[in-house]
Amino acid sequence: MGAAKINTNKINIVDTTLRDGSHAVSHSFTVEQAVAIAGGLDRAGIDIIEISHGDGITGSSINYGFSKVDELELIEAAGKVIKNAKLAVLLLPGIGTIEDLKKAQERGANAVRVATHVTEADIAVQHIAWAKQAGMFAVGFLMMTHMASPEKIVEQAKFFADAGADYINLADSSGYMVPDDVRARVSALKAAINIPVGFHSHNNLSLAVANSLAAVEEGALYIDVTCRGLGAGAGNTQGEVFCAVLERLGYNTGVKSFDLMDLAEDVVEPLMQRPQVVRTDSLMLGYAGVYSSFLLHTRRAAEKFGIPPRDILVELGKRRMVGGQEDMIVDVAYQLSQKK
Numbered sequence: 001m002g003a004a005k006i007n008t009n010k011i012n013i014v015d016t017t018l019r020d021g022s023h024a025v026s027h028s029f030t031v032e033q034a035v036a037i038a039g040g041l042d043r044a045g046i047d048i049i050e051i052s053h054g055d056g057i058t059g060s061s062i063n064y065g066f067s068k069v070d071e072l073e074l075i076e077a078a079g080k081v082i083k084n085a086k087l088a089v090l091l092l093p094g095i096g097t098i099e100d101l102k103k104a105q106e107r108g109a110n111a112v113r114v115a116t117h118v119t120e121a122d123i124a125v126q127h128i129a130w131a132k133q134a135g136m137f138a139v140g141f142l143m144m145t146h147m148a149s150p151e152k153i154v155e156q157a158k159f160f161a162d163a164g165a166d167y168i169n170l171a172d173s174s175g176y177m178v179p180d181d182v183r184a185r186v187s188a189l190k191a192a193i194n195i196p197v198g199f200h201s202h203n204n205l206s207l208a209v210a211n212s213l214a215a216v217e218e219g220a221l222y223i224d225v226t227c228r229g230l231g232a233g234a235g236n237t238q239g240e241v242f243c244a245v246l247e248r249l250g251y252n253t254g255v256k257s258f259d260l261m262d263l264a265e266d267v268v269e270p271l272m273q274r275p276q277v278v279r280t281d282s283l284m285l286g287y288a289g290v291y292s293s294f295l296l297h298t299r300r301a302a303e304k305f306g307i308p309p310r311d312i313l314v315e316l317g318k319r320r321m322v323g324g325q326e327d328m329i330v331d332v333a334y335q336l337s338q339k340k
Contacts, residue, residue: 010252012047012222014198015239017268018074019090021230023054023293025273028068031077033271037227038078040263041085045255046239048086048111048137048222051075054232054293056090056115058100063326065296072107079108086111086137093123098130105134113169114160115141117322118148121159128163139198139222140165144322146176146289150188157189167196167222172211173293175204175233175286179214186218198222201237203229204286206278208237209245216251227264228276233285233292235276240264281309288317297326301333311336 017037022029034051041049051074053059053067060067071089079087088111089104101112112131114124124140131138140160145153157168170185177185182199189197199215201208201224212223225239240261246253281299285292290313298316302309312333321328 009221010254011216011246012198013045013239013243013253013255014048014050014088014222014224015041015046015226016050016200016224016236017041017226017230017239018049018051018078020054020224020232020236021226021268022052022067023232023296024230024235024276025271026296027053027060027065029074030069031073033267034074034078035081036267037263038087039081040259040267041227042082043256044259044263045253046085046260047254048088049078049082050088050090050113051078051109052090055095056092057096057104059092059095064095072103075104075109076107088113088137088139090115090141091127092116093127098127101127101131102134105136109136111137111139113139113141115143115171118142118145118153118156121156125159125163128160128165132164137166138164139167139169141169141171141200143171143173144291145170145185146172146174146181147320147322150185153185154188154192157193161193161195165195167198168193169198169200169222169224170215171200172202173200173291174289175202175208175292176289177211178205178207179210182211182214183218186215186220190219196221198224200224202231202286202292203234203236203238203276204278204282204292206234208235209242212237212242213245216246227260227268228272230268230272230276231292233295234278234282238276281313284310284313288313289320290316291322294321294326294329297329298333301330304330305333305337307333307337
C-alpha cells in the first residue's frame with residue numbers, strides 16, 4: 001500500500017446518532033433526547049443530522065421494531081433547534097414512500113438519503129428525482145457494498161447520479177471490509193462519477209475509524225459518524241474519535257471537537273442501553289458479512305430457540321441475506337434448533 005493521499009477539501013461530517021443509533025436503543029428516543037442531541041450536534045458544527053427510525057422513515061413496525069415516539073414528532077422537534085445543519089431522513093424504498101417523504105419534509109426535513117441494497121439502485125430513482133424537484137438535498141445510499149465489486153458499484157451509482165443525487169454514499173453495512181476494500185470501492189467511484197462520494201462504516205471488526213480514514217484518503221467528502229459509536233451491531237464510526245483524528249492530521253471538518261466530545265459523554269452515553277463494544281455476536285456480523293441491524297433480531301431468536309447467536313449469524317452469512325429479510329431470522333434459528 002502506498003503513501004496516504006491528502007484530501008485538501010472540507011470533509012463533511014454526517015451524524016446519524018438519531019437514526020442508526022436508534023437500533024441500539026430499540027427505537028426509544030424521546031422528543032427531549034432528540035432535541036438535546038440534535039441541538040448539540042448543530043452547535044458542534046455537524047453538517048448533516050439524520051433522524052429516522054433505524055430502518056428509515058415509517059420503519060416503525062412489527063418487522064423492524066416499533067418506535068417509542070412517532071419519528072415525525074422527533075423530526076419536527078429537532079428541526080426547531082437546528083440552525084445550520086441539514087436535517088436529513090433515511091428512506092428505504094419498499095418501507096418508506098414518496099408520500100412519507102412529503103410528510104417528513106413538511107415537518108422540517110430538507111435532505112433525504114435513499115438507501116437500497118448495492119445491486120438495486122434502480123428502485124430509488126423516482127424517490128431521488130422527486131426529492132430534487134421538491135428542493136431537497138438528495139443522496140443515493142448503497143448498502144452492503146462488500147457484496148459487490150467496484151465495477152458493479154459504479155454501475156449502480158450511476159442510477160443515482162443520473163437521477164440527480166447530490167452525492168453517493170457507500171455503506172459497509174456489515175462492518176466486513178478492511179481498508180483496502182474501502183480504497184478500491186471509493187477510488188473506483190471517484191474516477192467514474194463527477195459528484196462527491198461518502199462512506200458509512202460499522203465497527204464489527206473494530207475498523208470503522210480506519211476504514212473511514214481510508215475513504216477520506218481516497219477522496220470521500222462525506223463521512224457518517226455517531227456519538228459514542230451508537231448504532232447497529234458494534235456501532236458506527238465514533239464521531240468524537242474520528243473528528244479528533246482528522247483534526248490531528250490537519251483535515252478541515254469545521255467541527256468543534258471538544259463540543260462533540262462533551263455531547264457524547266454528557267448526553268448520549270447516559271441514554272445508552274449497553275456499551276458499544278465488539279462482543280462475539282457483533283464480531284460475527286463483520287466476520288460473516290451480515291447486515292448489522294440483524295443483531296438484536298438474532299439475539300432474540302437465539303434466546304427463543306436456545307442456540308448461540310454465532311450459529312445463526314454464520315448461517316445468515318452463508319445465505320447472503322440482506323436488509324429487509326429480518327423475518328427470515330426466526331426461520332433460520334428454528335431450522336438450526338431442529339438439527340441439535
